[in-house]
Amino acid sequence: MAPPSPRRPGFSRRAQYGIFASYVIAVAGAAFALLLVLTARFDPNGHSALQSILADMTSPISAAARSALASTGDVGESIGAYFNAASKNKAMAKELAAARRKLIEADVLRQDNSRLKQLLGLKTETFQPIARAALVSSTGGSSRRYATLSAGASQGVANGQPVVGPDGLVGRVVSVGRISARVLLIVDGGNVTPVKRTTDGAPALAIGSGDGRLILRPLTTGVQFKAGDVFVTSGSGGIYRPGIPVARAIDQGREGTKAHPLADPAQLDYAEVEPIYQAPPPPAPSQIGEARED
Amino acid sequence: MARGYEPRLNRVPSRWALIGIPAVSVMLGSMTVLIPQIFVLPLLPPFGLLLLLAWRMIVRDLWPVWAALPLGLFDDIFSGQPLGSAMLLWTLVFLVLDIFDRWMMWRDYRQDWVIAGTLVTVVLLLGLAIANGSGGDTNAIILLPQIIVSVLMFPLMVRLCAWLDVLRWTL
Numbered sequence: 001m002a003p004p005s006p007r008r009p010g011f012s013r014r015a016q017y018g019i020f021a022s023y024v025i026a027v028a029g030a031a032f033a034l035l036l037v038l039t040a041r042f043d044p045n046g047h048s049a050l051q052s053i054l055a056d057m058t059s060p061i062s063a064a065a066r067s068a069l070a071s072t073g074d075v076g077e078s079i080g081a082y083f084n085a086a087s088k089n090k091a092m093a094k095e096l097a098a099a100r101r102k103l104i105e106a107d108v109l110r111q112d113n114s115r116l117k118q119l120l121g122l123k124t125e126t127f128q129p130i131a132r133a134a135l136v137s138s139t140g141g142s143s144r145r146y147a148t149l150s151a152g153a154s155q156g157v158a159n160g161q162p163v164v165g166p167d168g169l170v171g172r173v174v175s176v177g178r179i180s181a182r183v184l185l186i187v188d189g190g191n192v193t194p195v196k197r198t199t200d201g202a203p204a205l206a207i208g209s210g211d212g213r214l215i216l217r218p219l220t221t222g223v224q225f226k227a228g229d230v231f232v233t234s235g236s237g238g239i240y241r242p243g244i245p246v247a248r249a250i251d252q253g254r255e256g257t258k259a260h261p262l263a264d265p266a267q268l269d270y271a272e273v274e275p276i277y278q279a280p281p282p283p284a285p286s287q288i289g290e291a292r293e294d
Numbered sequence: 295m296a297r298g299y300e301p302r303l304n305r306v307p308s309r310w311a312l313i314g315i316p317a318v319s320v321m322l323g324s325m326t327v328l329i330p331q332i333f334v335l336p337l338l339p340p341f342g343l344l345l346l347l348a349w350r351m352i353v354r355d356l357w358p359v360w361a362a363l364p365l366g367l368f369d370d371i372f373s374g375q376p377l378g379s380a381m382l383l384w385t386l387v388f389l390v391l392d393i394f395d396r397w398m399m400w401r402d403y404r405q406d407w408v409i410a411g412t413l414v415t416v417v418l419l420l421g422l423a424i425a426n427g428s429g430g431d432t433n434a435i436i437l438l439p440q441i442i443v444s445v446l447m448f449p450l451m452v453r454l455c456a457w458l459d460v461l462r463w464t465l
Contacts, residue, residue, distance in 0.1 A: 019358075026359040030385040033366070036378025040428035047377060047428075054371040062328045137328050139374025140338030141440070143422045143432045146374045147332050187334055189432035210432030212334030265332040 048175035052182065055148060059180035062137035063150050129272035131155040135170070135183065135265060143210060145188035147171070147265060149273070152179045157273050160239060165271045168245035168262035169193065169233060173273065181273075185265055186246065187212050195246050196234040197225070203234055206247055206259065214247050216257040225249050225257040241277035307463050315462040316356055317365065319455070320345045324369040336437060339444035341451070342369045343417060346384060347410045348448065348455040350391055362388045375421055376428045383417045403452075411445040418444070 040047040133151030151157050153176045163170045163183050171185040186193050189210035196203050203219040216225055229249040235242030247259035324342030346365060349356055366381035373380060394401075394409060401409075418437055426432060 022358040022360050026363065026385050026389065029360055029363040030382050030389075033363070033378035033381035033385065037376050037382060037424055037428070040376030040378070040424075044429065050377055058325075058328060058372060061325075062330050135332055137330055138332040139336075140327050140329070140331065140333035141336060141340050142327075142374040143336050143425045143437065144374050144430050145334065185332075185334070188430065189426070190430040207431075209436075210336075210430075211436045265334060 048182070052152075052175040052177040052180075055175070055180045055182055056152065056177035059136055059148050059150055059177075062148060063134070129164075129274055130161065131157055131273045132270055133273070134270055136180075138185075138265070143189070145185040145191075145208065145210065146174070147183045147185055149173070149181045149183050149271065150179070151273065152177045152181050154178050155273075157181045158276075160276050162240045162244070162274045162276070163271045164244055164274055165263040165265075167264070168247075169240065170263050170265060170271050172239060183271075187214060187261055187265075193240065193246060194234045194236045195231040196242075198230045198232055201234075203236070204231065206231060207256075209258075212261075213250075214259045214261060216247065216249060216259050218256075225252075227251050229257075230262075231259065235277060238278055239276055241274065308465060311462045311465040315458055315465075316349045316353075316455075317361075319458055320349065320365050321368050324365075324372050327372050327374070336440050337443065339440060339447045340369075340373075340414065340418065341447075343380070343384065343387075343414060344410075344444060344448055344451040345455065347387070347413065348451040350388070351406045351410060352452065352455050352459055354395065357388075359385070359388050359392065375425055379421055379424045383420055387413050387417060406452075407445075407448055410448050414444045414448070415441050 036047075131151040133149050133155070135147045136150050138147040139145065147170075149157070149163065157173055157176050159173055159176055161173045163172060169186055171183045171188070171191065173181045174184045175182045184191055185208070186206065187208045187210070189208050191208045193206040193214075194203070195206045195216070202223045202225075204223075204225070205217045205219065206214045207217065209215050216231065218225065227249055230245065231247045231249070233240040233242055233244040233246055245262045247261050249257045249259045251258055320342050323340075323345040326341045327338060342365070346362070362384035363381050366379075366384040367377075369380040369384070370377045390413065391409075398405065418441055419434060422430075422432060422434060422437055
């Protein structure tokens with residue numbers, strides 16, 4: 001005999017109604033869930049406000065797990081560091097000497113640069129980071145690439161602020177809770193970053209591909225990007241200040257040049273939240289109009 | 295240490311354990327995304343969904359159909375998908391499984407695996423569609439490793455659930 005189905009309780013009216021009611025609840029709940037999903041599409045702000053409340057509740061768990069894991073991870077690394085210590089030491093000494101020479105050159109250039117900027121009358125803005133915090137967890141099961149930052153509105157973090165790691169741009173804040181914030185990484189498929197090539201300033205868009213890489217699309221025709229080209233934020237469109245390192249091109253693909261992000265979020269310890277950059281205003285339209293009339 | 299007399303026959307298992315252990319195991323499965331690792335690829339299998347399916351396959355009448363709603367809501371809190379995504383998809387999975395129960399009275403383990411694997415794949419793809427509809431733009435090929443890992447992970451989850459099933463009756 002086939003196993004008795006729990007969905008066919010026999011002649012008991014009460015049991016039959018109970019099962020019917022559970023189906024009604026399930027279908028009604030599914031319809032409600034569909035509405036929630038649609039709010040994510042049509043009212044992203046309200047939806048992310050809802051989610052940030054929930055993120056606040058969960059970020060302490062990851063933060064605690066993270067500190068526990070970090071301490072055990074350090075033990076393994078420090079044991080490993082004893083092996084090949086002598087050869088590593090030699091190589092590092094050589095690197096240090098080279099880096100020192102570069103540093104002196106850079107110092108000279110910096111002085112030159114500031115002198116020239118003074119001549120031009122350009123004002124250099126300094127960016128004070130708003131908050132410094134750890135990226136504690138990410139959405140490893142979802143196709144969206146969000147990371148949770150362990151700082152929120154109480155530290156002054158607000159929507160849209162760029163998040164920058166020591167090696168380069170990480171992403172931007174998309175929803176803020178009280179003690180945590182959700183960061184949309186630049187490698188997410190829905191994230192577009194305006195960048196330029198460091199060598200000649202050729203503008204491009206860095207579009208996340210969802211697999212940990214970026215696709216670079218040149219904004220001007222006739223520009224070919226080569227492997228090894230380094231890209232920094234261009235500052236156009238605001239949000240990101242110009243000059244944050246973003247990506248290094250690796251090879252030509254069909255859809256555009258593929259690139260690795262310079263800041264590897266998997267290696268990231270701490271990231272800084274910066275204020276939103278506001279591009280200097282374009283010349284007033286009245287002036288342009290007058291110029292045309294002339 | 296002397297233990298008090300415990301009847302080993304005719305024992306009444308705790309009601310909390312009977313209902314709580316499956317629910318808590320699925321919720322813990324949903325919480326695996328909290329591990330402190332920043333993934334640049336969607337690699338982590340949806341443990342919550344896998345455990346839900348494993349329980350549903352082992353103990354058919356464990357949950358009413360609407361049980362997927364609260365469990366899905368809990369998953370949505372952590373997963374990074376738009377809220378309501380797992381609520382919707384998991385409930386649909388339960389409804390589809392009810393239809394399968396009518397079709398195939400007798401199912402063996404391998405058929406369960408095929409059904410669960412197909413459902414997980416469909417849920418992951420629909421989840422991608424929902425994520426893309428709310429601002430993402432990710433190619434479906436990127437999900438391939440996650441789908442493979444999830445399907446291969448299912449038998450392990452069934453073993454885990456079978457072990458927990460014994461535990462909840464004997465606790």
